[in-house]
Amino acid sequence: MKNKGLLIVLSGPSGAGKGTLCKELLNRENFWLSVSATTRTPRKGEVPGKSYYYLSKDEFKNRILNDDFLEYAEVYGNFYGTPKSSVIERLENGEDVILEIDIQGALKVKDNYPEGVFIFILPPSMEELKNRIIGRGSETAESLVTRFKAAYREINYVSKYNYAVINDTIDEAVIKIESIIAAERCRVDRIKDKILNSKEDLIHEQFND
Amino acid sequence: MKNKGLLIVLSGPSGAGKGTLCKELLNRENFWLSVSATTRTPRKGEVPGKSYYYLSKDEFKNRILNDDFLEYAEVYGNFYGTPKSSVIERLENGEDVILEIDIQGALKVKDNYPEGVFIFILPPSMEELKNRIIGRGSETAESLVTRFKAAYREINYVSKYNYAVINDTIDEAVIKIESIIAAERCRVDRIKDKILNSKEDLIHEQFND
Numbered sequence: 001m002k003n004k005g006l007l008i009v010l011s012g013p014s015g016a017g018k019g020t021l022c023k024e025l026l027n028r029e030n031f032w033l034s035v036s037a038t039t040r041t042p043r044k045g046e047v048p049g050k051s052y053y054y055l056s057k058d059e060f061k062n063r064i065l066n067d068d069f070l071e072y073a074e075v076y077g078n079f080y081g082t083p084k085s086s087v088i089e090r091l092e093n094g095e096d097v098i099l100e101i102d103i104q105g106a107l108k109v110k111d112n113y114p115e116g117v118f119i120f121i122l123p124p125s126m127e128e129l130k131n132r133i134i135g136r137g138s139e140t141a142e143s144l145v146t147r148f149k150a151a152y153r154e155i156n157y158v159s160k161y162n163y164a165v166i167n168d169t170i171d172e173a174v175i176k177i178e179s180i181i182a183a184e185r186c187r188v189d190r191i192k193d194k195i196l197n198s199k200e201d202l203i204h205e206q207f208n209d
Numbered sequence: 210m211k212n213k214g215l216l217i218v219l220s221g222p223s224g225a226g227k228g229t230l231c232k233e234l235l236n237r238e239n240f241w242l243s244v245s246a247t248t249r250t251p252r253k254g255e256v257p258g259k260s261y262y263y264l265s266k267d268e269f270k271n272r273i274l275n276d277d278f279l280e281y282a283e284v285y286g287n288f289y290g291t292p293k294s295s296v297i298e299r300l301e302n303g304e305d306v307i308l309e310i311d312i313q314g315a316l317k318v319k320d321n322y323p324e325g326v327f328i329f330i331l332p333p334s335m336e337e338l339k340n341r342i343i344g345r346g347s348e349t350a351e352s353l354v355t356r357f358k359a360a361y362r363e364i365n366y367v368s369k370y371n372y373a374v375i376n377d378t379i380d381e382a383v384i385k386i387e388s389i390i391a392a393e394r395c396r397v398d399r400i401k402d403k404i405l406n407s408k409e410d411l412i413h414e415q416f417n418d
């Protein structure tokens with residue numbers, strides 16, 4: 001009897017650094033990164049099936065009707081979503097799947113797949129978040145305040161998650177995420193049936209020696 | 210605001226090797242090992258306050274009446290128990306406390322302190338458990354079967370625990386336990402208040418620059 005894989009959802013406010021952590025995790029561990037579907041046109045350099053699955057609006061809407069998204073959203077007239085069937089197939093096959101996603105998306109995934117491991121990535125401090133946003137060099141003073149207020153509100157959603165990891169240094173944060181994954185693999189509610197079944201097998205062997 | 214320490218409860222059937230794992234963990238990490246109280250007389254080489262706290266039966270019974278045990282049991286006319294106040298004091302002080310205990314004791318601790326981390330140590334297989342029991346050289350064929358049957362029944366209690374760790378090699382099992390502890394320190398239900406409070410502090414700093 002094979003254990004199901006884990007669906008690991010990395011999420012948090014923008015600027016917390018979840019993308020960097022996700023990349024580093026994929027370098028170090030054998031996870032399958034869930035690829036989103038979108039109706040927007042491919043940009044230069046993007047690879048179909050790796051950057052995104054590119055679907056027509058009709059295809060996307062059909063999939064919505066077929067309940068084939070763990071979550072989806074419409075942003076500026078285009079749809080974006082996490083295809084359910086490909087994720088579930090990997091999980092059933094015992095592979096761990098990682099999903100890097102914003103907070104709204106993560107909460108929808110949680111409704112559809114509550115047994116996922118929901119990890120909220122926090123900036124080390126609001127000070128550091130400000131520095132990171134400034135470092136991008138693309139923000140006016142006004143949009144800086146707007147983004148702070150958004151981050152401020154968004155951090156309240158931490159209570160909907162299983163774990164919170166402060167992204168202080170990448171290495172320490174990745175080690176914490178790896179520990180969370182190792183611990184989740186030992187959770188009794190995930191492996192109980194396997195233990196009790198293998199016990200039955202083994203005890204019969206013992207007494208029939 | 211300080212985080213509370215974790216109460217880590219290592220438990221499982223005898224022969225699973227929880228004692229060895231506990232010793233190795235104490236070598237590697239800065240935990241405080243909970244010391245039991247007993248009414249039996251000290252044996253040669255035992256150190257009061259380290260091996261056990263030695264209490265008279267009256268003292269022990271008074272402590273029972275004062276609800277000062279996380280668990281206690283009477284075995285062959287002597288009492289054994291885990292003093293509550295000393296454990297709680299360490300936890301409140303932010304120290305992690307480790308408790309190595311049999312299954313009946315662990316379940317009582319869980320009733321009194323459900324926020325503990327309950328880890329069930331499993332032998333790698335019933336075959337290996339048999340070898341370990343035989344290795345002790347103190348079992349007759351009859352008592353071997355009795356101990357197997359006990360282990361067989363006891364393994365069903367795994368479902369009352371949070372985690373199960375198979376004690377295959379000591380090093381791997383200890384790494385799993387360390388991962389569990391690291392993950393539990395990131396659990397949102399343990400650190401939520403601290404995150405939300407520090408967010409308030411930090412956001413005020415930011416906007417008053």
